[in-house]
Amino acid sequence: MTARAATAPPPPPGARPRHPQLNAEGKLTHLLTLEGLPAEAIEGILDAAEPFVSIGEREVKKVPLLRGKTIFNLFFESSTRTRTTFEIAAKRLSADVVNLNIGVSSTSKGETLLDTIDNLCAMNADVFVVRHGQSGAPHLIARHLVATGRHHVHVINAGDGRHAHPSQGLLDLYTIRHYKRDFRALSVVIVGDVLHSRVARSLIHGLTTLGAPDVRVVGPATLLPPFVESLGVRPFHDMRAGLDGCDVVVMLRLQSERMRGALLPSSGEYFKHYGLTAEKLARAKPDAIVMHPGPMNRGVEIDSPVADGERSVILPQVTFGIAVRMAVMSTIAGN
Amino acid sequence: MDLAIIDGRLIDPATGLDRRGGLFVRDGRIAAVGEAPAGFAPAATLDARGLVVAPGFVDLSARLREPGLEYKATLESELRAAVAGGVTSLACPPDTDPPLDEPGLVQMLRHRARLLNQAHVYPVGALTQRLAGEALTEMGELADAGCVAFSNADHPLADTQVLLRALQYAQTFGHRVWLRPQDAHLARGGVAHEGVVATRLGLPTVPAIAETVALSTIFALARETGSRVHVARLSSAGGVAMLRAAKAEGLRVTADVGVHHLHLCDVDIGWFDPQARFVPPLRGTRDREALRAALADGTIDAVCSDHAPVDDDAKLLPFAEAEPGATGLELLLPLTLQWARDAGLPLLAALDRITRRPADLLGVDAGTLRVGGPADVCVFDPDEPWRVLPPELSSQGKNSPFAGLEVVGRARWTIVGGHVVHAARR
Numbered sequence: 001m002t003a004r005a006a007t008a009p010p011p012p013p014g015a016r017p018r019h020p021q022l023n024a025e026g027k028l029t030h031l032l033t034l035e036g037l038p039a040e041a042i043e044g045i046l047d048a049a050e051p052f053v054s055i056g057e058r059e060v061k062k063v064p065l066l067r068g069k070t071i072f073n074l075f076f077e078s079s080t081r082t083r084t085t086f087e088i089a090a091k092r093l094s095a096d097v098v099n100l101n102i103g104v105s106s107t108s109k110g111e112t113l114l115d116t117i118d119n120l121c122a123m124n125a126d127v128f129v130v131r132h133g134q135s136g137a138p139h140l141i142a143r144h145l146v147a148t149g150r151h152h153v154h155v156i157n158a159g160d161g162r163h164a165h166p167s168q169g170l171l172d173l174y175t176i177r178h179y180k181r182d183f184r185a186l187s188v189v190i191v192g193d194v195l196h197s198r199v200a201r202s203l204i205h206g207l208t209t210l211g212a213p214d215v216r217v218v219g220p221a222t223l224l225p226p227f228v229e230s231l232g233v234r235p236f237h238d239m240r241a242g243l244d245g246c247d248v249v250v251m252l253r254l255q256s257e258r259m260r261g262a263l264l265p266s267s268g269e270y271f272k273h274y275g276l277t278a279e280k281l282a283r284a285k286p287d288a289i290v291m292h293p294g295p296m297n298r299g300v301e302i303d304s305p306v307a308d309g310e311r312s313v314i315l316p317q318v319t320f321g322i323a324v325r326m327a328v329m330s331t332i333a334g335n
Numbered sequence: 336m337d338l339a340i341i342d343g344r345l346i347d348p349a350t351g352l353d354r355r356g357g358l359f360v361r362d363g364r365i366a367a368v369g370e371a372p373a374g375f376a377p378a379a380t381l382d383a384r385g386l387v388v389a390p391g392f393v394d395l396s397a398r399l400r401e402p403g404l405e406y407k408a409t410l411e412s413e414l415r416a417a418v419a420g421g422v423t424s425l426a427c428p429p430d431t432d433p434p435l436d437e438p439g440l441v442q443m444l445r446h447r448a449r450l451l452n453q454a455h456v457y458p459v460g461a462l463t464q465r466l467a468g469e470a471l472t473e474m475g476e477l478a479d480a481g482c483v484a485f486s487n488a489d490h491p492l493a494d495t496q497v498l499l500r501a502l503q504y505a506q507t508f509g510h511r512v513w514l515r516p517q518d519a520h521l522a523r524g525g526v527a528h529e530g531v532v533a534t535r536l537g538l539p540t541v542p543a544i545a546e547t548v549a550l551s552t553i554f555a556l557a558r559e560t561g562s563r564v565h566v567a568r569l570s571s572a573g574g575v576a577m578l579r580a581a582k583a584e585g586l587r588v589t590a591d592v593g594v595h596h597l598h599l600c601d602v603d604i605g606w607f608d609p610q611a612r613f614v615p616p617l618r619g620t621r622d623r624e625a626l627r628a629a630l631a632d633g634t635i636d637a638v639c640s641d642h643a644p645v646d647d648d649a650k651l652l653p654f655a656e657a658e659p660g661a662t663g664l665e666l667l668l669p670l671t672l673q674w675a676r677d678a679g680l681p682l683l684a685a686l687d688r689i690t691r692r693p694a695d696l697l698g699v700d701a702g703t704l705r706v707g708g709p710a711d712v713c714v715f716d717p718d719e720p721w722r723v724l725p726p727e728l729s730s731q732g733k734n735s736p737f738a739g740l741e742v743v744g745r746a747r748w749t750i751v752g753g754h755v756v757h758a759a760r761r
Contacts, residue, residue: 135653139607
């Protein structure tokens with residue numbers, strides 16, 4: 001044994017973080033993924049969202065929970081809807097909001113992702129809401145903030161690659177809980193492009209954590225990830241069999257670029273097999289609800305009469321989405 | 336200058352030697368093994384009590400980043416890293432900028448390396464011009480300039496007709512061909528092993544079939560042409576099974592594995608750790624165990640560091656954008672010893688995979704303590720624990736998944752051509 005080995009310092013901080021969403025006290029300090037979060041943490045956010053729903057119905061739609069905080073919406077991938085709901089949520093919490101649509105051009109200008117973060121930290125950012133095309137980008141930012149000692153700055157993942165979209169997962173859970181109350185007796189079916197879907201992954205982790213006994217995914221073999229069973233779901237290729245007797249149907253958006261490769265032959269054939277019609281929905285329970293994260297492709301993954309029908313809760317999802325994002329931001333960064 | 340290394344444990348896999356004694360060096364060559372020749376009066380004596388005296392290690396793949404990528408590493412830094420790790424001969428792949436597809440580049444590289452007087456550098460020439468997979472390089476000229484083999488580095492040939500012709504042409508003149516078994520189409524856009532981890536993390540994949548489909552093509556072409564082919568960086572259990580069958584059939588195929596793939600698997604990606612991004616990707620535990628067993632039973636011939644110095648900026652990116660690879664020259668010895676300890680193999684067998692066998696694959700006079708051979712020697716402490724601290728590594732590449740962890744086994748002295756080129760600070 002050499003003296004050097006005996007006196008070697010411990011590994012540098014941040015090299016091997018423990019659960020990357022928790023701070024040294026075990027408190028939720030970032031929201032990066034629903035995977036691995038305790039059920040209590042998820043339920044805590046859903047509970048916190050309840051009173052925020054009514055704030056949206058008031059004359060004065062503001063509470064001072066984030067007064068004085070600066071929130072940067074950092075969108076490396078364009079998204080109008082998610083960015084807008086985060087912006088509204090932050091403003092209702094009285095925060096100052098700055099929207100940065102960085103797109104792909106910034107990388108060609110030479111500034112790296114972490115350079116951007118360092119610059120915005122120098123402007124005293126409190127929260128980064130990050131949308132990025134690469135899986136794991138928000139984790140990288142969170143790790144960088146820890147490594148540089150900026151423990152007071154928070155990251156909220158607003159969608160990273162195919163990996164996670166935890167605030168969408170939470171609003172989906174909120175919607176399901178609102179209409180169905182108890183997760184422990186539910187069959188939930190997710191239909192479509194699960195392979196590329198961060199929405200599906202986050203919802204699956206949330207449902208399995210909250211005890212939903214039966215989660216199914218439906219799609220052709222080209223759009224279901226290999227080993228998808230390892231996430232705790234049952235795969236189906238036949239949509240009618242997959243919908244049989246379910247309580248909740250979640251339709252995923254089919255990106256138009258999926259048609260250009262060899263994943264699918266055409267949107268018409270996709271609709272024939274996996275588009276949600278009244279006829280297919282008849283296989284679900286009579287009181288089953290229909291959800292969609294938006295924006296919808298009518299006639300591709302969902303038929304208009306179903307999207308606008310009485311079992312559709314697609315618009316309430318949007319309303320709940322703002323309340324849930326208020327709950328996320330106030331839980332993580334509240335005064 | 337005469338040099339004596341005394342009282343060490345001499346191990347030479349090429350001759351089966353494993354005994355206590357001295358090693359005596361004269362005029363850059365090994366003059367005697369065991370007892371000193373009559374009248375031998377060394378100018379310097381190294382006391383190797385408690386240490387192993389072995390042939391300097393031979394590494395089948397170490398990127399030196401010259402020419403063109405000096406911001407990542409230089410010959411100075413990487414050859415210092417080589418001898419600090421006990422590596423006295425190394426092959427460098429052609430994926431430089433420009434690639435090693437011109438004799439002049441190869442001559443310059445060898446000239447620069449010779450002036451530094453550290454480890455011997457054996458360039459691997461580009462198999463196709465610009466590594467573009469279309470037109471063959473002037474293999475004869477490149478071999479004359481010093482290339483010991485030809486490969487397309489990490490740019491597998493998509494065009495099987497080009498591959499067939501490359502094998503036929505190389506065979507005509509007896510050139511060695513090294514191929515990375517990866518189907519270009521199945522691997523397109525992938526960054527992680529297709530398995531539970533990639534599914535969870537939503538990472539695009541390089542499935543194991545990208546390797547087995549490529550191997551079936553390579554072995555079919557080897558069978559057709561009778562070519563000798565070396566398969567570089569095997570990564571999957573399926574690939575190991577195919578290699579075993581190909582050898583049993585009598586095909587003239589050999590293979591190596593990167594040392595990180597003996598110890599890590601896709602689970603080590605954790606939460607998107609770019610230090611665990613490799614090409615080929617770290618695969619599942621079943622694959623890792625198959626690689627370890629195949630190296631132990633000789634199906635896989637050699638282990639290499641697959642040294643890839645990467646600057647920090649290139650690692651501080653989202654997983655899929657981060658540059659693959661890790662620094663490896665200074666970890667080849669301890670990670671190989673760790674594998675052998677786990678497998679219950681003696682030191683002789685462990686050193687075999689980083690001395691005699693890779694030297695045979697390169698076709699160079701190295702990797703043995705034969706009397707009369709070049710005095711390229713590593714004297715190491717097989718039991719010395721040390722912590723991998725990136726700032727203390729000689730390599731300009733500080734990135735390693737083993738950073739902060741303790742490993743066992745470290746070079747004390749490295750001798751090249753009879754000269755002590757590395758002496759560990761004590």
